[in-house]
Amino acid sequence: MKQEDALNLLQPYVxxxxxxxxxxxxxxxxxxxxxxxxxxxxxxxLSSALRAEADYxxxxxxxxxxxxxxxxxxxxxxxxxTRVRSPHWLRSIGIGVxxxxxxxxxxxxxxxxTQQDLTEHDIFAAHARATVxxxxxxxxxxxxxxxxxxxxxRLGFSPPVPDxxxxxxxxxxxxxxxxxxxxxxxxxxRRRQHMIDVLVRPARGETPSVRSRDGLNLNHFxxxxxxxxxxxxxxxxxxxxxxxxxxxxxxP
Numbered sequence: 001m002k003q004e005d006a007l008n009l010l011q012p013y014v015x016x017x018x019x020x021x022x023x024x025x026x027x028x029x030x031x032x033x034x035x036x037x038x039x040x041x042x043x044x045x046l047s048s049a050l051r052a053e054a055d056y057x058x059x060x061x062x063x064x065x066x067x068x069x070x071x072x073x074x075x076x077x078x079x080x081x082t083r084v085r086s087p088h089w090l091r092s093i094g095i096g097v098x099x100x101x102x103x104x105x106x107x108x109x110x111x112x113x114t115q116q117d118l119t120e121h122d123i124f125a126a127h128a129r130a131t132v133x134x135x136x137x138x139x140x141x142x143x144x145x146x147x148x149x150x151x152x153x154r155l156g157f158s159p160p161v162p163d164x165x166x167x168x169x170x171x172x173x174x175x176x177x178x179x180x181x182x183x184x185x186x187x188x189x190r191r192r193q194h195m196i197d198v199l200v201r202p203a204r205g206e207t208p209s210v211r212s213r214d215g216l217n218l219n220h221f222x223x224x225x226x227x228x229x230x231x232x233x234x235x236x237x238x239x240x241x242x243x244x245x246x247x248x249x250x251x252p
Contacts, residue, residue: 155176162245
């Protein structure tokens, strides 16, 4: 299989549209082509992000009635002025925007300012956004004494940034991300061709978990007052190795 053919088949491969023989040929090809594997990871991340954000909620009829009542009760234009009537489709868009704004304000009011717990949905979506936008690093460095002060100066806490290159996990750098309405530190490691996001923030009593979804693995734990979320397309066993190294480096 040529690289051009493989890249053209990536989308149907992700969507499960290839027959068994072609899928097997693709898997064999991907094992030897880092460029195709990287493109595959981006497509899977995009697919995951689209599914993660595609939540639809039906607004109650009372909300629509209230908005329509408010628009009907709008003040009349001044005497002598010309009133231009908006087309039906434009009025519908305006009503939809107003309803979305009301829903957003209600959601923020119920959740409160950045106090809600992060969810696996938040982590998968954040990783997908960073991958698709190619914004993996704000500070690129393999020196922990560069990455840690950079992150600490911009956050209200100091995340641990251990150097684990001796164990096969190369420090690449870090970034600050907003996940679930909260600023978190993201420390980025590399294992062979696999990039690993380690999201860190002060712990809030979350329950540790290990999950897999859409070709990505997630490992979540708390240690020394910090919560860690590890997410990558690296296999779950090696991701678990990194988790154990981070626990050991964080101390009791």
